Amino acid sequence: MMLLLTMDAYWQVFGRFHPLLIHFPLALILVAACIEGTRYAIGRRDQPSPTAAICLWIGLVMGGLALWAGWVLADYTGEEGALVSLHRWTGVATISLLVLAAAALLMRQWKGRDWAAPHVGLTLLAAVTVAICGHFGGEMVWGENWIFGPLNVAPQQSKQVAEWSSVESILVDHCQKCHGPKRQKDGLQLVPWEKMFAGDSVDWVVVPGDAAASRMHTLITMPPESEDIMPPSDKGKPLSSEQVQLLVEWINAGAIGPGGQNPPASQSEPVS
Template sequence: MYADPVPLLAAEASPWLAVLGRFHPVVLHLPLGVLPATALLEFGALLLRRAPPRGAVLALAWLGALTGALAAGSGLLLAREPYGGDTVGQHQVLGLVLAALLLLAAVLALRAGRLPFRVVLAAALLVMVPAGHLGGSITHGADFLFAPLHRTAARAAPTAATASEYERIIAPLLERTCTKCHNPDKQKGDLLLTTREGMLAGGENGPVLVPGRPDESPLVTRCELPLDDDDHMPPADKPQPTAAEIAALRAWVAAGAPF
């Protein structure tokens, strides 16, 4: 995997900061709860044509600003760890914008005029949605929300590969080039490739086989990487599958990985 040595060193130099950063996925839920509550009080009163409960709104607005700052701070610490990826950068920008809007809203809530406060509050709500979604994409994978739909579609699609193809091509391929290292006695990368359960359970970095989605299945993609790539499987000095075998592996996963 791509690993940037600098953030790793930073985490080693200040382990407590790293721990604080890892509280980000917990802390961020505070403003996610407080902000809609603030909006509900303020805009709910507006809809009911009543005066908003100013004291409660003010208290919530400042709670939002404080917890927003906590979430942003811990997020910045967490971003020093080597997650990488564009999603982290985009999530970071939106998260910082959201924290700034929360602070601005809290300041405006102190003033007599309601309109600027309401505009900023609505803007914060709008920014919260993509910021939260991108954050979720980082932890659950970009496709988390709609993956169940794709999976159903993959199952309904006519399957080119059949279970007998697994017996004929895939099992011998795994046996010849993979299971020397991914077996019950020697489970490299915490990955077991000798059983169906093992393949579906995945390895130390999560799933390796997503039926119907070869591009999201490291079982396929790591074999397709160039030989000199550190993540290429099997390791470069070991017996390699042929191009035709890798293509068959891809087709089998695309067809829903029937066993």
């Protein structure tokens, strides 16, 4: 079995170590930057910290391996795009800065405090680029805007549940004149919502959950020349099909009220 494996497979496995490898250099570089940054700030500039130096060297070696593995991995997966490029090149920038930081470290160990500023500066810079690089890598895995995504209030266009507020504005515009608080033609009041479901449920013109059985639906969908159509043909234009559709959806969804409440339970058995 083993004999069938080509070099290719081994390379691919090496590439797949990329996600595992990156975490070492990432953490080590950040640790080195914290130590050296703090020491520089408090004035301990003569000699580099041995701990930070070890972190930097291991970070450089492991980071170089991670970069190499990532390159190989990208070749196999064929991934490309702006995000991959950003990740790749911030990775290259990180390793380049680490090489320079390591060189400055050697110079500092040899020549003393004159090299403290370049050493610390380059280490801090490498820490910033590795964080950016890691962020792009994270977006590749988790999706873009992964961190701040939950703060985004996306307009909810996909979820179109007909709400009372939009139903109400149709009724106010087209029906309120005759079925509102001022006048109730035929004893019918449609707004506010509570009035629609006042009285005996057999008289309701809206049957919650069943638009087809609702008298309101029957009357707004009559042929325009019909005598019974609502609004009356001589008193207003028929509702558009979008408006009818919205009313139908609202009724079929249970004719929910402004506070999300359901109409009161029917008091009498439906007449069938």
